[in-house]
Amino acid sequence: MxxxxxxxxxxxxxxxxxxxxxxxxxxxxxxxxxxxxxxxxxxxxxxxxxxxxxxxxxxxxxQKESMVADVFHSVAAKYDLMNDLMSLGIHRMWKRYTIDCSGVRPGHKVLDLAGGTGDLAAKFSRIVGETGQVTLADINHSMLMVGKEKLTNMGIMSNLNYVQANAEALPFPSNHFDLVTMAFGLRNVTEKSNALASIFRVLKPGGRLLVLEFSKPNSEALSKVYDAYSFHLLPKMGKLVADDAESYQYLAESIRMHPDQVTLESMMKEVGFEQTSYTNLTGGIVALHRGFKF
Structure with missing residues (x-):
């Protein structure tokens, strides 16, 4: 690698x-x-x-890949701060739940795909230990550099690799990883089915995929509140904190264009995943999807 x-x-x-x-x-x-x-x-x-x-x-x-890249080049430096502000810190609970559902053990190989600034990678690094390996991969160079600097400053170095990679064509061997996670990245991929198929290929038999992503709220009242927040407050917050309202307008729109829970689960099945399921978090604002390769 x-x-x-x-x-x-x-x-x-x-x-x-x-x-x-x-x-x-x-x-x-x-x-x-x-x-x-x-x-x-x-x-x-x-x-x-x-x-x-x-x-x-x-x-x-x-054009989409380069346009998405421009968004994340713009937000990289303030990404962690904005995550805390936008979610009122709840994103940390969503990620903690993802880790708890991972089944990761010492010696495992983990791919944190679209891993950005490395929140999941840092936790997995400690779990897999010196006999395991964690690969933090992201298509965006700026996000990857922010993540590398953060994790290096945390003293996490020996079992962590950093790879700039496109989720639709992963540059890893087949049957290689015990776990692949993708947190808040799939909605930005142009051909989502290609990415899911690519992930399926690099997983070992018995390996699992966890996709943590914004989804569809399961109540009309919550949807209305969530829309008001996303399209009115979020861009203003992005302007105030990151001096970039446009990127956060895109992020809100990308969430609305992402497949709903049932559709995404069907896409996972179509590329070969078995025992698929999902859990709604915070009323369906976010969902954690699971799938296994056998």
């Missing part, structure tokens, strides 16, 4: 004539007649297939 240098009557006759002309025109369209101005949907279908969402915007798939 190489450490990086850190995704669509006369009126009656006139009426009959008009109706006939209209039918002829529709037939021309249906048969693709050149005189009728045929409608070719292939180009529009191709255009739709080449696009994806960036928040609420439609962008070319090829």
């Amino acid at each position: 190489t450490t990086s240098n850190v995704t669509q009557s006369s009126e009656a006759n006139a009426s009959a004539s008009n109706s006939s002309n209209l039918l002829d025109h529709l037939n021309d369209i249906d048969t693709g007649d050149a005189d009728g101005g045929s409608v070719n949907t292939s180009n529009s279908d191709e255009a739709a297939a080449s696009q994806t969402h960036f928040g609420f915007k439609q962008v070319e798939k090829a």
Whole structure:
């Protein structure tokens, strides 16, 4: 493993004539007649297939990765502080629950994917011990450097690797990791199914995936409060603390565009995961998804 240098009557006759002309025109369209101005949907279908969402915007798939990168380059330095402020510190409880569900033991190999500033990696490093190994991977160089500096300052060095990697094409051997975690990163991936398949490949038989991600609140009242907070207070907070309202507007929009709990579980099953399940946290604002490779 190489450490990086850190995704669509006369009126009656006139009426009959008009109706006939209209039918002829529709037939021309249906048969693709050149005189009728045929409608070719292939180009529009191709255009739709080449696009994806960036928040609420439609962008070319090829552009999304760099656009997401710009967001996280912008927020990296204030990422930990903003996490505490945005969640009132509750993100630490969500991550603690994820660790408790991990089943990690000394000697295990763990991949903390889209691991950002390393909150999960730091905990896993202590659990797996000197005989284990933790890889902190993130597609964003700035986030990875912030995480490396933080964990190095904590004295966590010997069993930790840092790799800049795209979740859709992981640069690791097949059947390599006992556990892969992905906390608050999957919603930013262009082709989520590709990422899930890539994760499935690098897991050992018997290994598990934990996806901690924002999801769909399970009550209408909570959804309304959550929307008001996300689209009104969150960008203002981002402007005040990180001088970047636009990035936090994107983050709020990306949460709304992410698949709901049932859809994500189905996506995991489609790439091969078994015994899949999810647990709603904080009323479904966040959900922890589990899946195993057998």
